[in-house]
Amino acid sequence: MENRLTESYFLDKDSSLETHWRSIVLLGRNVASYKFALAKTLLEFPTTKTLITLEELALPFAKNISEHLKTNDKQVTGPSSKFLDYCRQFNNRELNEEQLREYSSKLGFVNVIDAFHNVAGGEVQRFFEDARKKEKGITLTDNFYRLFEAKQQSNLKNEVDSRWHLWETAIAENINPRLLEINSDFENDLLYVLDAGNARIDVTSSRGALNGYQKSKCFYCHKPIEIQPGLENSCDVDHFFPHILKKFDLRNIDQIWNLVLACKECNRGRNGKFDRIPDIQFLEELHRRNNFYIESHHPLRETMIIQTGKTSEERIRFLQKFSDDAVDIIPVSQKWKPSDNYGSRL
Numbered sequence: 383m384e385n386r387l388t389e390s391y392f393l394d395k396d397s398s399l400e401t402h403w404r405s406i407v408l409l410g411r412n413v414a415s416y417k418f419a420l421a422k423t424l425l426e427f428p429t430t431k432t433l434i435t436l437e438e439l440a441l442p443f444a445k446n447i448s449e450h451l452k453t454n455d456k457q458v459t460g461p462s463s464k465f466l467d468y469c470r471q472f473n474n475r476e477l478n479e480e481q482l483r484e485y486s487s488k489l490g491f492v493n494v495i496d497a498f499h500n501v502a503g504g505e506v507q508r509f510f511e512d513a514r515k516k517e518k519g520i521t522l523t524d525n526f527y528r529l530f531e532a533k534q535q536s537n538l539k540n541e542v543d544s545r546w547h548l549w550e551t552a553i554a555e556n557i558n559p560r561l562l563e564i565n566s567d568f569e570n571d572l573l574y575v576l577d578a579g580n581a582r583i584d585v586t587s588s589r590g591a592l593n594g595y596q597k598s599k600c601f602y603c604h605k606p607i608e609i610q611p612g613l614e615n616s617c618d619v620d621h622f623f624p625h626i627l628k629k630f631d632l633r634n635i636d637q638i639w640n641l642v643l644a645c646k647e648c649n650r651g652r653n654g655k656f657d658r659i660p661d662i663q664f665l666e667e668l669h670r671r672n673n674f675y676i677e678s679h680h681p682l683r684e685t686m687i688i689q690t691g692k693t694s695e696e697r698i699r700f701l702q703k704f705s706d707d708a709v710d711i712i713p714v715s716q717k718w719k720p721s722d723n724y725g726s727r728l
Contacts (some may be wrong), residue, residue: 444482469482
């Protein structure tokens with residue numbers, strides 16, 4: 383019989399401003415390189431005033447994109463744009479700086495300002511407000527200046543460029559940038575990428591074993607599920623801590639301790655989990671689930687012990703540490719829980 387915990391063993395960790403900024407650069411959805419260019423331009427911008435007009439931003443923004451076009455001509459996932467064509471013309475000395483500023487002011491910021499703070503289906507803390515209608519620019523928030531006070535400008539600029547290079551490499555090779563796998567060749571001091579087919583391991587064979595605890599109910603909303611593929615309510619095998627974290631050296635993420643069965647709505651529906659971290663209540667549930675396999679002498683007992691720890695206390699520390707590390711990458715404000723709850727699983 384399953385042991386129920388009578389108290390909470392886990393604590394939410396607050397996200398720093400650096401974490402929110404990094405999540406924009408590392409995790410935000412991209413169809414073009416404009417977000418990287420805007421992030422880099424803001425970090426390099428030599429001003430302490432609050433309002434920055436689009437005219438002031440336009441030239442350094444366009445120059446950052448123009449520099450990347452020199453080494454990788456593909457900077458959008460879809461067809462090219464007039465704005466990128468103007469940047470190419472600038473590189474070919476067919477346009478001067480004032481012409482590039484003019485075209486950049488008109489075309490470069492159409493979508494990027496609206497989408498800049500969107501991460502994992504929500505919005506992180508804001509580093510600027512849209513002031514285009516009244517002031518023809520953006521207004522930097524206190525968060526932006528506190529970010530600078532942390533003395534991380536150099537690291538943050540390097541991170542933007544590194545992520546930008548990896549992203550443009552992925553789309554140039556026709557790899558989904560969200561599935562880009564980063565690998566390290568330590569001896570030769572190189573980073574390299576694998577084919578997108580290796581980005582997520584097929585774990586459908588785990589359904590039967592995982593269902594022993596969940597009893598044909600979604601781990602999150604408790605809706606009835608089917609473990610047989612191909613049916614209307616067939617479940618997904620979900621990474622509790624998102625698979626995207628594997629990019630950031632949290633590499634035991636594909637192991638059984640982190641896998642649960644979820645209905646399609648919870649995993650990838652309109653209000654689905656996607657790349658967000660589940661609410662703290664589900665971390666408690668994951669601990670109970672893993673303890674269940676160990677304490678009930680399930681065939682997965684030894685696997686769970688090896689992966690998470692011999693004692694309940696060790697397993698709590700393991701999950702808390704993993705949660706803290708995950709929150710350093712994905713902001714706590716983006717934690718997720720389902721819109722609906724279908725009652726108890728048991």
